[in-house]
Amino acid sequence: MVDKLKSAPLAYENPQFINSPDGRILRILAEYQEPLARFRREQIQDTVVFFGSARFQGGDAAKKNLTAIEKNDAKIAAADQETNLKRARAAVDMARYYEDARRLAYMLTEWSIQIPARRRRFVVTTGGGPGIMEAANLGAHEAGGKSIGLNINLPFEQNPNSYITPALNFEFHYFFMRKFWFAYLAKALVIFPGGFGTIDELFEILTLAQTDKLAKKILVVIYGSEYWHRIMNFQAFVDAGTVSPGDLNLFKFVDTPEDAFTFLRDGLTEHHLGGPPKKEKEQEVLPEIAKTRP
Numbered sequence: 001m002v003d004k005l006k007s008a009p010l011a012y013e014n015p016q017f018i019n020s021p022d023g024r025i026l027r028i029l030a031e032y033q034e035p036l037a038r039f040r041r042e043q044i045q046d047t048v049v050f051f052g053s054a055r056f057q058g059g060d061a062a063k064k065n066l067t068a069i070e071k072n073d074a075k076i077a078a079a080d081q082e083t084n085l086k087r088a089r090a091a092v093d094m095a096r097y098y099e100d101a102r103r104l105a106y107m108l109t110e111w112s113i114q115i116p117a118r119r120r121r122f123v124v125t126t127g128g129g130p131g132i133m134e135a136a137n138l139g140a141h142e143a144g145g146k147s148i149g150l151n152i153n154l155p156f157e158q159n160p161n162s163y164i165t166p167a168l169n170f171e172f173h174y175f176f177m178r179k180f181w182f183a184y185l186a187k188a189l190v191i192f193p194g195g196f197g198t199i200d201e202l203f204e205i206l207t208l209a210q211t212d213k214l215a216k217k218i219l220v221v222i223y224g225s226e227y228w229h230r231i232m233n234f235q236a237f238v239d240a241g242t243v244s245p246g247d248l249n250l251f252k253f254v255d256t257p258e259d260a261f262t263f264l265r266d267g268l269t270e271h272h273l274g275g276p277p278k279k280e281k282e283q284e285v286l287p288e289i290a291k292t293r294p
Contacts, residue, residue, distance in 0.1 A: 052132025052192030
């Protein structure tokens with residue numbers, strides 16, 4: 001006698017299928033649709049994205065670490081001690097960017113929550129981790145606003161910082177889907193000093209703007225001209241003929257939270273708050289969906 005078969009699992013409840021190469025398209029779609037649903041539920045219309053190093057600390061933490069190393073409590077080798085001191089002193093110097101990101105995010109959030117709109121405008125968004133990301137989420141939190149963290153699942157880092165709005169704390173597997181959400185709702189990008197990842201994120205947006213693949217105006221602020229001019233010679237691109245002179249107008253260097261805020265506030269007002277009130281009311285929750293080119 002043949003045993004009676006049990007019902008097969010539903011495809012979407014079958015972990016073996018969902019986590020297989022054949023289920024990859026569903027995992028990718030999930031990283032599009034689940035954030036979209038949450039953004040709609042939380043009434044997020046658009047964002048201002050902060051990028052920068054995950055390694056920076058606030059001023060107090062950096063100074064405390066330097067003091068501990070100067071005391072040489074660990075009794076390490078002299079060469080290692082000198083290396084640690086050099087890095088700790090650099091961290092104290094770079095801590096100003098943490099504090100500036102915190103201040104700028106506070107100012108932007110304080111301004112944006114006063115904008116009369118049905119949905120939340122220009123919400124501070126970060127990669128969700130430590131450093132500049134933590135600073136921006138902290139500043140938005142201190143101003144009484146919501147902020148977004150788009151984290152990435154990695155084997156060695158990074159945990160979400162404590163200042164992200166819980167309902168807007170995301171975890172991604174695919175880098176490209178995370179990048180999609182950085183760009184999709186953004187009306188402005190603020191690039192603080194950082195490493196390879198920060199540079200990658202900056203040039204991705206600049207490339208989209210240069211090639212006219214954005215259906216909206218994205219303001220790009222590069223914060224900390226002293227750092228960035230040491231890292232990269234933008235004028236050399238023009239001198240070599242690899243970019244047009246006008247491409248350097250795709251971004252603006254700033255050096256204080258106040259100057260950055262003024263530029264962003266004025267630009268966001270001009271490009272994204274200047275329409276008639278009736279059009280603002282008739283917009284879809286995510287207006288870029290209908291505009292984005294294939």
